[in-house]
Amino acid sequence: MVNKHDVKKRMRQLAAEYIHEPQQDAYKLDDTEMMLHIGPQNPIQPGPFLIDLKLSGETVRDSKLYMGYGHKGIEKILESMTYIQGLPITDRICYLAS
Known part of the structure; x- marks a missing residue:
């Protein structure tokens, strides 16, 4: 039988995937790389947008910008x-x- 808490949790996961909001601020991809989410509201940003950064140590390897929040x-x-x-x-x- 389906529990209402499981349904709510799954709905939150689907909504987060749809609007590109991360489940957490940062997570490890492997031993050397991690993904860091900045935004949509952050003191270092001039406006509301989301940046996903793929980091290897202190080096940015890849980035994705989501501008839909403006x-x-x-x-x-x-x-x-x-x-x-x-x-x-x-x-x-x-x-x-x-």
């Missing part, structure tokens, strides 16, 4: 505004460029 629907919001009304919103999109 969409806020700003274009649709600004369609009904004038240029002056939209300025405060565009200033909040990227705090580094404004």
Whole structure:
């Protein structure tokens, strides 16, 4: 018989795979390499995105970038505004460029 806790656990696993969220922050691939997940919110990042780094010691061997976390629907919001009304919103999109 299927336990409801097993179903919830499996649903969380499937959701994590679908949206590219890691189950843990880092894990070993073998004796010399490990995979490190950074994001989607991290103090070193200028915006919300996820980076998967494959490390060998302190050397980055491979990386994957997932940018799907940045969409806020700003274009649709600004369609009904004038240029002056939209300025405060565009200033909040990227705090580094404004």
